[in-house]
Amino acid sequence: MSEHIVSAFDRELEGVQAQVMKMGGLVEKALLDAAEALELRDEALAEKVRAGDRAIDGLEEIIQTECARIIAQRAPAASDLRTVLTVMRLASALERAGDYAKNLAKRSLVLMQAAPVGTASGTIRRMARLVVQQLSDALDAYIARDAVKAREVRLRDEEIDQMYGGLFRQLLTHMLEDPRTITASMHLHFIAKNIERVGDHATSIAEQVIYLVEGEMPSDDRPKHDAVTARS
C-alpha cells in the first residue's frame, strides 16, 4: 500500500484476498499430495487428502459469506464491486479444484488395488505439478493485477492439453494390448481429465485477471481448451 489513507473497503478486501491465497495454498498441496499418493501408492497420504477437502470447502463458505457482507455493508462502486465478484469466482474455482484433488485421492485408493498401467501415474504426477504451477501463477497474477503474467498462464494451458493428449494415447495402447488394464486405464483417464480441468480453472482465473485489469475478456488468440477431438 503506497497510499496512507486506506478505506475500510480496501482493508476488508485485503483480508478476504488473504483467505483466497490460503485456500489456493491448500488446494495446490492437495493436488500435489494426491498425485504423489497415486504414484507412490501411499494410502495414508491419499486418505489425508480426502479428509482435508472439508477445510477447503469451509474456507470457500467463509469467503463467500464475507464477500456478501462486504457488498452489503460497503455498497462498493462498479469497479470495486467487480473485484469482489471476481474474488467470489476465484473461491468457487478453487473449491472445484479441491474437489478434483479429493476425487484423484479416492481413485488412487482404488488404483492401489490394481497393477500399475505402464508409467501413467508418473505422467499424471508431472501433469499435476504443471497444473499447480499454473494455479499458483494465476493467483499471483491476480494479487499483482498483472495482465502480462495472466496471459502467460493462459497460453501455457496448451502444454497441459498436450500432456493429456499424450497420456490418452498411451492409455489407449495399454488397453488395446492388454484388456485387463481397461478398468485401471479408465480411472487414470478420468484423473488426467480432471487435472486438465483444474488447468482450465487456472486459465479462467487468468482470464478474470485480464478482465479486471483491461476491462475486457481476452480475444481467442489461443487454441480452444474445451475442444473435443477424437483424442479426448
Next chain:
Amino acid sequence: MSEHIVSAFDRELEGVQAQVMKMGGLVEKALLDAAEALELRDEALAEKVRAGDRAIDGLEEIIQTECARIIAQRAPAASDLRTVLTVMRLASALERAGDYAKNLAKRSLVLMQAAPVGTASGTIRRMARLVVQQLSDALDAYIARDAVKAREVRLRDEEIDQMYGGLFRQLLTHMLEDPRTITASMHLHFIAKNIERVGDHATSIAEQVIYLVEGEMPSDDRPKHDAVTARS
C-alpha cells in the same frame, strides 16, 4: 404473494428468480436436445446446442451481477442475504450443467463419425431425461421452498447413479469383446459421467433448498453420490 405490502427487495428477488427459472429451462432443453442428437445422430441439433451455450452463460452473468446489485443496494438482513447467495449458487450450478450439455453435444458430433456402441446412446438419453426431471423438480422445490420435494430429489439421485453403473458395465463388456469400440466407449463413458454430474448439481440445489427452509444441511441419510468404486 398473500401480503399486500411487497418490499423492493422482494420484488427484485422475484425478478432475479424468474431469470434463474428461465436459465433452468434453457439448460433442460439443451440437455434433452444434446441427448436426442446423440441417439438420432442429428448433427444440426448438436450444433444448435453447442451454439446455444452462449445464451446460458450470458444469463448467468446477468443473474450474478443483478444479485450483487441487490445486495449492495438493499443490504438485506441475514436470512434474505442467504436467499440471494443461494440464487447465485443456483445460477452457477446451472451454468455448469449447461457446460455439460455443450460438451455432450460436442462429443456426439465426434461419435457420429464412429459405429454405434450397442444401445448405449439410448441408455444415455434415458439418463438425460431423468436428470432433467431432477433439475426441474429441484428448481420447483426452490421456488415453493418445499423441503419435502427437495428431499425426494435428493433420494432419487441414487437411480441416476445406478443407471450410470449399469452403463459403465455395458461399455466395459463392449470394450473387452471388441477393442475397436474403445475410443467411442470412452466418449460415451465421459458423457454418462457428465450427466451423472448434472444429477449431482440437482442434488446440490435440493440441499440448498433444505438448508434455506430448515436452517441446516440434511444429514447424510442416503448413499454418498461422490463415492468412487471400481465401477466408476
